[in-house]
Amino acid sequence: MTSTKEETFFIIKPDAIEKGYVGEILSIAEKHGLHIKALKVVPPSTELLSLHYFELIKKPFFNEVLAHMTRTSLVVGVFEGENAVSKWRTLLGHTDPSKAEAGTIRAKYGDAEKFENAAHGSASIEEAKREIALWFPSSSDMINIANYVGPN
Numbered sequence: 001m002t003s004t005k006e007e008t009f010f011i012i013k014p015d016a017i018e019k020g021y022v023g024e025i026l027s028i029a030e031k032h033g034l035h036i037k038a039l040k041v042v043p044p045s046t047e048l049l050s051l052h053y054f055e056l057i058k059k060p061f062f063n064e065v066l067a068h069m070t071r072t073s074l075v076v077g078v079f080e081g082e083n084a085v086s087k088w089r090t091l092l093g094h095t096d097p098s099k100a101e102a103g104t105i106r107a108k109y110g111d112a113e114k115f116e117n118a119a120h121g122s123a124s125i126e127e128a129k130r131e132i133a134l135w136f137p138s139s140s141d142m143i144n145i146a147n148y149v150g151p152n
């Protein structure tokens with residue numbers, strides 16, 4: 001069978017950090033077979049976020065996105081697993097927390113009124129590669145697990 005093991009990039013956003021959901025969100029990923037390949041705290045950086053969200057720069061809500069995303073340092077990382085990109089996006093739910101499917105991370109931890117949606121996930125394998133290279137330029141920051149077993 002063809003292996004569909006992929007890497008995806010994630011951010012735990014300031015709203016979720018402020019509410020104390022970092023561990024819970026990482027735990028949901030781990031319970032679904034996504035293991036943490038990289039993890040770090042990055043100080044607020046308009047420059048990095050503008051590169052990360054370059055497609056949004058001309059959108060009317062971009063300044064709000066920047067204000068939200070620079071409120072605290074960010075927890076950023078890489079998950080690895082089978083179909084990691086689509087799996088993580090499914091666990092996140094819809095971009096708009098008011099439309100996020102019940103039980104998803106953005107429905108549970110997001111704030112629909114403020115359009116703050118708790119966490120980011122790459123939308124495609126190509127986007128994941130670009131984002132991982134942007135946030136983790138050194139491959140020595142990655143954990144290589146030779147024999148991933150998963151939680152019991």
Ligand code: UDP
Pocket residue numbers: 056061064065094095115116117120121123
């Ligand atoms: N966003 C927003 N208003 C919108 C659309 C997006 O504030 O109408 C923010 C939101 O935080 C979202 C981010 O911009 O997560 C990136 O938008 P994208 O369309 O890439 O959604 P995502 O890939 O995060 O689901």
Ligand code: MG
Pocket residue numbers: 123
């Ligand atoms: Mg996106």
